[in-house]
Amino acid sequence: MKKNLSSIKRAYLAGFLDGDGSIYVRAKLNSDYRYGFQVAPAIILFQSAKDRSKFEEVCSLINLGYIRTRNDGILEYTINKIDNIIEFLKLVEPFVILKRKQVVLMKQIIEQKKKVKQQKDFEALLKLIDSFRELNYSKRRKIRTLTL
């Protein structure tokens, strides 16, 4: 992460996130974890593989995650470490328009996760995670072609 990222670049990244990014937390069933679930927050930016070098340019502004190529050829830039997510949210939060609620909810979940001491705390956390579903998805998942 470049420490002195200008407001211009931060606003650009907020626009990119609003346009084609995703903010979510998944609770994955996993018996290795104390309460039976792994809590996995992530911020993802997408792009067509055609623009890889330019997309890398955008991602290098952030430098808090990694790029992977999906089977369908779409590139995903994933930020999934808690500290990196917090750092990225700090950068874009003042400029985000469409995903304000997701930003707030993600921060809230990260805070609550730290405070979990017993089963009922964890259940409250799961409820909070559930509310992401409401924010992110329509009842009917939409399919569209990627036009860049």
Add this chain to the structure above:
Amino acid sequence: MKKNLSSIKRAYLAGFLDGDGSIYVRAKLNSDYRYGFQVAPAIILFQSAKDRSKFEEVCSLINLGYIRTRNDGILEYTINKIDNIIEFLKLVEPFVILKRKQVVLMKQIIEQKKKVKQQKDFEALLKLIDSFRELNYSKRRKIRTLTL
């Protein structure tokens, strides 16, 4: 269009365009037109219908086009008047990273279109329009689910 749109807002819009926008020119067969084709340039921003009010907030920054709802529920903000396209490109051009080539090509096509005087000029224009295909689409069109 707000005349004094800040660099911050312009950078945000450039990021939005890079993330989830489309810049293209179509040559549509149409015998009403002198050279047999209607040349239709457009800049489009997309968003899920779930976020309509926030998307309207973004579009109102621009105020150079109109919102329509597609059959699949996706919202499209379309800028298709030449003067408005030129104005929008001026706004975002300094901040665009991924779609720089498309911005340059669009401006070039708009310039050339003005200069068309005879059939061979128009054919050269059509060739230029064809080069958008190369920029915008992979050989295999990618389908992905819209995750916001």
